[in-house]
Every structure is written in C-alpha cells, then in structure tokens.
Amino acid sequence: METFKTEKVTQATDKLILGGHEFDSRFILGSGKYSLDLIQAAVEHAGAQIITLALRRANEGGNANILDYIPKNVTLLPNTSGARTAEEAVRIARLSREVGYGDFVKIEVIRDTKYLLPDNYETIKATEILAKEGFVVMPYMYPDLNVARDLAAAGAACVMPLGAPIGSNKGICTKDFIQILIDELDLPVIVDAGIGSPSQACQAMEMGASAVMANTAIATAGNVPMMAEAFKKAIEAGRTAYLSGLGRIITKGASASSPLTGFLKEQEMI
C-alpha cells in the first residue's frame, strides 16, 4: 500500500526565501490603482507579506500617505517604475532605501510606452550595481533564459518574468518560456504582470513558480478584498498541487477510474 510522503515538504517547511528573508505567503500584492482605505483589507485578505510601492515626488503637508495604511509586519517592495535606463533605476532604488523601510527593490526599466515591456539589458546593468550595494534585487524581466542567467550572476534574489503585458489581465501568454526558467534556474521565479484571474495564478504555481505578483487583477475586480482572498486561495492550491506532483496526462484513449472487474452482468468463470 502506498504511503503519503508528507514529511518531504510540509507547509511549515515550505518557505519563499528572498535575500535570506523567509516568507510563508507566495502572493506579492501590488498597491496601485485602488484607494488607500482598501489597502489594509486587501493585504489582510491576500495574506500577503510583501507589497509593492512606487516612489514619486512628495506633496507638502500632512496628506494621507500609503505607509499609514500598510500593516507594519508587511515587507515593502519599492519598484523603480518611471526608470527608462539602468542609471535612473539605480537612482530610484537608492532614494527608496533612504526613505527607511528596507533593502528590497523591484527593478523595472521600461522604455517602451505602448506595451510597457521591460528592457532586459538595462535591467541586468541595474541589478549588478544594486546587488553590490546590498539591495535584495527582484528584477522584472522578459522571460529569456540567457538574461535570467545573467541576472542570477549579477546577484538577483529572484527573477520576475512577465506573463503578459502589464495591466492586461491576459494570463500567462509566455507560459513555455517561464517554464524553461523554472526548470533551469536555482533562483525563485516569480510570475509578474498579466495575471488576471485566480485560475491563472494557480496555473503559475502548478508550473512551479515560487510566487505570483498581481495588482491590476485585484484593483479592477468588482470587490478588491474578495478578489485578493480568491488569489490567496488559488496560489495556495497551486503550490500544494505542485508539491504533490500533478497526475500524468495520457494523450490517446482513456484510463478507467473504476475497477474493470466485478460488473453485475459478468459470468463467473468456472
């Protein structure tokens, strides 16, 4: 009789590790495009331990600040949105660290304003500089194995390949190439951008992604906290399925699930 090998990986030992920091949640939540008063509920329903932010010019006076709405135990992941070159990304990252909430940075270098595709070359350059300065570098990238290897060599803590253009909610259009990254890299692969529904997030996790990052799918949902919770459950389900190992697929014919003996009309063989 087959026994379950639950000791191999249990939920207690299954951690996402980024730059030496351990996380139980594999859902990285974006904070763009929804109101401040929904942030806390979204984080709580998502069970997220990492939330992304952007850096922008500050307004004078005591305006409401997003930092007042994020639970204190959540790790902040500032992005370098707005950067068109490695140099600009480095500047934004250094300023973000100076605000005083840690060393994490999501590098985003984008020159293309129509599809918002990342500039892999500039991203490698920025990763190299910032990793040397002690940042936990999480680069957003177009899924290319050579680039991913260069990012790893440059000191990235993970890679964040896109599933589809930012904000599109189209799902994992780059599935086969993300699978190559998952199969070949030792670093965590976090699918970022394009994931529009919980089923797509679940798919990424079943493929073996280490985490999923989503923003627009939550922000444009009918009910932000409910969708955050749906993503949480889908990501957990996908992760558990991956750890279990998916059942095999047969390409032709069928394989009965019920026994093929003992039918009611069967003649007893004497």
Added chain:
Amino acid sequence: MTIEVNGRSEQFSEEISLSGFVKAKGYDLTKIAVELNGAIIPKSQYACCVLKEQDTLEIVTFVGGG
C-alpha cells in the same frame, strides 16, 4: 534666495537648513527621501545642510504601485 523644489521655484528671504525647510513645509521625515543637487542627503545630515541660492531639491515618498 531661490531654490527649486520638485520642479517648482520657491523663494526664501532668510537662510534655511534642509531640516528647517522640511519642517516648515510639513513633510513627515519618516516617509520621505531627499536629493539635493542630485545627491541623496541622509536624514542625519538635514540639520547641518544649509540651502543655497539655485539649489535643486527632490523630495520623494511612496505611493501605490505595482
């Protein structure tokens, strides 16, 4: 004295430190970072950093983003 703050010109009649400026404008020190003429100024140096004519300040904070 004229300095540029986040792309806008600002006039000051008296000498002012970066620390004095940040307080006068009501910025929350725990939520900003400051770049003076392209160089990041650590928070510990705001008090001794005196602003000069033609200085350029960038004062940034976090907002929602993905």
